[in-house]
Amino acid sequence: MGGHSSWPEWVYIGVVVAILVWVGADSWYIEHLIDHAPAEAEIIKVTGQQWFWSFEHADGTKEVGELHLKKGHPYKFEVQSKDVIHSFNIHDYVVLMDAVPGRINTVWFVPDEAGTFPIQCREYCGLLHYNMRGTLYVEEL
Amino acid sequence: MKNMRYLAISVVILFILPTIAVAFGEETKEYVNRRAVIWNEFFRMTTAAFVVGAVVSGTLIWVIWRFRESHPKNKEPTKWETGESH
Numbered sequence: 001m002g003g004h005s006s007w008p009e010w011v012y013i014g015v016v017v018a019i020l021v022w023v024g025a026d027s028w029y030i031e032h033l034i035d036h037a038p039a040e041a042e043i044i045k046v047t048g049q050q051w052f053w054s055f056e057h058a059d060g061t062k063e064v065g066e067l068h069l070k071k072g073h074p075y076k077f078e079v080q081s082k083d084v085i086h087s088f089n090i091h092d093y094v095v096l097m098d099a100v101p102g103r104i105n106t107v108w109f110v111p112d113e114a115g116t117f118p119i120q121c122r123e124y125c126g127l128l129h130y131n132m133r134g135t136l137y138v139e140e141l
Numbered sequence: 142m143k144n145m146r147y148l149a150i151s152v153v154i155l156f157i158l159p160t161i162a163v164a165f166g167e168e169t170k171e172y173v174n175r176r177a178v179i180w181n182e183f184f185r186m187t188t189a190a191f192v193v194g195a196v197v198s199g200t201l202i203w204v205i206w207r208f209r210e211s212h213p214k215n216k217e218p219t220k221w222e223t224g225e226s227h
Contacts, residue, residue, distance in 0.1 A: 015196055023189050030182045034175055074172055094179045110172040 037108035041074035048079070048086035048099035051128040053119060066135045067119065069111050073141070076108040087123035090136055096122060111138040 044067070045056040055063045069075055079088045081099035089096045090109075097107040119134035208215065 012196070012200060016193060019189055019193050019196075023186060026185060027182070030178060033173055034178060038172065092176075094176045109175045112174065 037076040037106070038074050041076040041108050043076050043078060046077045046079045046088055046099070047082060048088060048121065048125075048132075049082035050084065050126050051121070051132040053088065053121075053132070053134045065133075066137065068137045068139060070141050071111050071114050071138050074108060074110045076106055079105045079107065084125050085123050086121045086125050086132070089120050089122040090117055091120065092117040093136075098123065111136075114138050114140050 042058050044058070047054045047056075052065055053067075054065075055067045057063075077088065077095070077097065079097045079099045080103065081101045083101065085101070086099040087096060088099055088107075093109050093111065095107055095109050097105045099105070115138055117136040117138065119136055121129055121132035123129075125132065206212070
């Protein structure tokens with residue numbers, strides 16, 4: 001290595017490592033941020049089964065294929081499955097969580113816009129997977 | 142005396158003002174906007190991926206261009222190739 005300067009290599013390594021460290025730190029922070037549901041979030045039990053979604057509110061009200069929520073209020077979904085693996089998705093609110101038999105997965109969000117939004121299964125779960133849809137109705141308080 | 146003044150100013154800024162802000166601030170509940178946070182993260186990560194891609198592929202292109210056989214600086218064998226350095 002006599003007479004050979006290696007500083008460009010070190011700059012190169014430094015730039016790439018710095019970017020990768022930032023990627024890891026930022027992703028960890030965001031994951032941490034969206035992972036913790038507020039204490040006042042209303043729990044809604046979401047059950048996936050071939051080929052429909054059913055919902056149970058905290059007060060015991062049940063809904064099938066449609067879900068009525070209030071704008072500006074936090075909700076925590078407890079997602080589970082009765083048969084095969086499904087995936088609960090409200091695309092417009094970037095809510096996506098697998099429904100796995102024998103397991104309860106959680107995800108929370110706050111609807112900030114009134115209107116109707118599609119709910120869709122995002123894990124191929126059999127013949128009528130394409131039709132495993134529902135509708136989210138967000139109502140003004 | 143001057144140091145004491147700086148200390149007092151620091152204490153006011155760091156502890157007393159935030160305490161007053163919390164005590165008399167409006168009680169508004171701000172929730173994380175999941176949609177904004179996740180999409181922003183996606184675009185930041187995309188930018189990082191493209192930057193890494195540009196740095197790595199740019200370096201490779203430069204190395205291939207600089208050390209090709211036909212490059213003017215490679216006309217003569219280096220001292221390492223001729224064995225003169227050993």
